[in-house]
Amino acid sequence: MNAEETTENNALKGKNKMSSEANVAKAGLEGIVAAQSSISDVNGLEGKLIYAGYDIHDLAEHATFEEVIYLLWNGKLPDRAELDRLKGSLAKEAGLPPEVQQLIGFIPKDANPMDMLRTVVSSLAFYDPDGADMSREANVRRAIRLTAKFPTIVTTFQRVRNGETPVQPKEELSIAGNFLYTLRGQLPDEVAARTMDVALILHADHELNASTFAARVTAATLSDMYSSIVSAIGALKGPLHGGANEGVIKNLLEIGSVENVEPWLAKALAGKKKIMGFGHRVYRTEDPRATHLREMSGQLGERTGERQWYDMSRKMEEVMLREKKLNPNVDFYSASTYYALGIPTDLFTPIFACSRISGWTAHVLEQYENNRLIRPRAEYVGPRGLKYVPIEDR
Numbered sequence: 001m002n003a004e005e006t007t008e009n010n011a012l013k014g015k016n017k018m019s020s021e022a023n024v025a026k027a028g029l030e031g032i033v034a035a036q037s038s039i040s041d042v043n044g045l046e047g048k049l050i051y052a053g054y055d056i057h058d059l060a061e062h063a064t065f066e067e068v069i070y071l072l073w074n075g076k077l078p079d080r081a082e083l084d085r086l087k088g089s090l091a092k093e094a095g096l097p098p099e100v101q102q103l104i105g106f107i108p109k110d111a112n113p114m115d116m117l118r119t120v121v122s123s124l125a126f127y128d129p130d131g132a133d134m135s136r137e138a139n140v141r142r143a144i145r146l147t148a149k150f151p152t153i154v155t156t157f158q159r160v161r162n163g164e165t166p167v168q169p170k171e172e173l174s175i176a177g178n179f180l181y182t183l184r185g186q187l188p189d190e191v192a193a194r195t196m197d198v199a200l201i202l203h204a205d206h207e208l209n210a211s212t213f214a215a216r217v218t219a220a221t222l223s224d225m226y227s228s229i230v231s232a233i234g235a236l237k238g239p240l241h242g243g244a245n246e247g248v249i250k251n252l253l254e255i256g257s258v259e260n261v262e263p264w265l266a267k268a269l270a271g272k273k274k275i276m277g278f279g280h281r282v283y284r285t286e287d288p289r290a291t292h293l294r295e296m297s298g299q300l301g302e303r304t305g306e307r308q309w310y311d312m313s314r315k316m317e318e319v320m321l322r323e324k325k326l327n328p329n330v331d332f333y334s335a336s337t338y339y340a341l342g343i344p345t346d347l348f349t350p351i352f353a354c355s356r357i358s359g360w361t362a363h364v365l366e367q368y369e370n371n372r373l374i375r376p377r378a379e380y381v382g383p384r385g386l387k388y389v390p391i392e393d394r
């Protein structure tokens with residue numbers, strides 16, 4: 001943490017103390033430091049993100065998603081043997097219990113895939129071989145199971161709702177490679193697999209974002225990991241959080257051309273509409289994750305010959321910076337990146353979940369390690385001193 005941030009944090013802690021003494025709420029808990037963590041850190045003034053000490057740019061350029069998962073869970077990068085062991089366990093756990101496969105078949109084909117994911121993940125608790133064991137070892141095994149199964153759940157649902165047979169993941173493929181393989185039934189090429197891998201790295205963790213906080217609040221009651229993750233999925237679904245990437249592609253499809261960006265945005269902003277994929281609670285500069293996603297979106301656009309989504313996105317970025325001084329966040333260029341990969345638009349937020357499950361489980365493990373119930377106060381603004389009136393007299 002640099003000097004400026006330390007001062008900022010101390011100031012926030014000071015404010016926080018005063019607030020709690022006076023019982024004054026801080027809208028959206030902005031700036032409130034609610035937990036200690038060594039998993040990731042966001043420096044909003046400098047636009048920096050680290051996972052357990054490693055700069056996100058370094059990881060996006062050199063690491064694999066599996067290495068990042070290990071890093072988030074263990075606080076260090078794996079050696080070869082540790083990585084191989086983790087990959088082996090993930091591959092072993094990628095399949096779904098037959099009852100869960102069946103359940104996916106019963107879910108309405110037009111269900112929102114995040115609702116589907118929430119329900120199916122909840123059902124996994126019934127088939128967990130560790131039962132009610134709350135040891136760290138059992139919870140690490142659950143983290144592996146959940147991280148391995150998320151992509152399989154999403155792609156199984158996609159295939160089932162299309163009337164296609166689910167594809168079994170291949171042991172030798174990465175999580176990213178398997179996601180694309182089990183989605184399409186064809187092996188992805190190297191560019192597609194690496195793009196997906198980098199996207200998963202970039203979405204893996206982000207300090208106390210809303211869904212991670214939800215997971216930690218549930219874990220802090222000493223409820224189980226499945227309940228914590230279900231809380232997180234519910235929070236991620238919202239358009240102000242992970243749901244934004246689907247909103248971005250909807251907007252791009254509606255705008256339709258670079259020429260239409262300026263008038264479309266002018267109208268939307270005049271109507272006080274929130275433009276999905278812009279703004280952030282913490283970053284005051286460019287979101288460092290957007291830098292990589294922008295580049296990948298551009299490269300894929302060149303490759304597919306469909307540059308318009310990238311070009312429109314660039315124009316939106318220019319106008320939003322000029323008109324609102326707002327930068328794109330992680331959701332903005334992930335939308336055109338996934339679109340260029342041919343992924344159905346309502347799977348964009350579930351893909352976010354397929355990555356963030358690594359961070360959520362890391363935070364749940366960390367919460368259990370040093371737990372205290374999370375129970376803040378409310379600033380009461382309702383009436384006081386009223387006297388009960390019998391119903392016939394009201």
Ligand SMILES: CC(C)(COP(=O)(O)OP(=O)(O)OC[C@H]1O[C@@H](n2cnc3c(N)ncnc32)[C@H](O)[C@@H]1OP(=O)(O)O)[C@@H](O)C(=O)NCCC(=O)NCCS
Nearest residue numbers: 239240241244273274275276277278279280281329330331
């Ligand atoms: C991310 C987000 C929820 C952060 O919210 P926040 O810190 O509570 O900030 P606020 O919503 O209070 O916004 C502050 C101001 O900026 C404006 N603003 C913020 N994001 C905006 C956006 N995407 N489009 C238009 N205006 C925006 C707000 O209208 C508000 O203006 P005002 O002060 O004139 O009322 C918010 O920027 C947003 O809704 N973005 C769009 C959804 C999104 O992309 N979410 C993914 C986040 S990774």
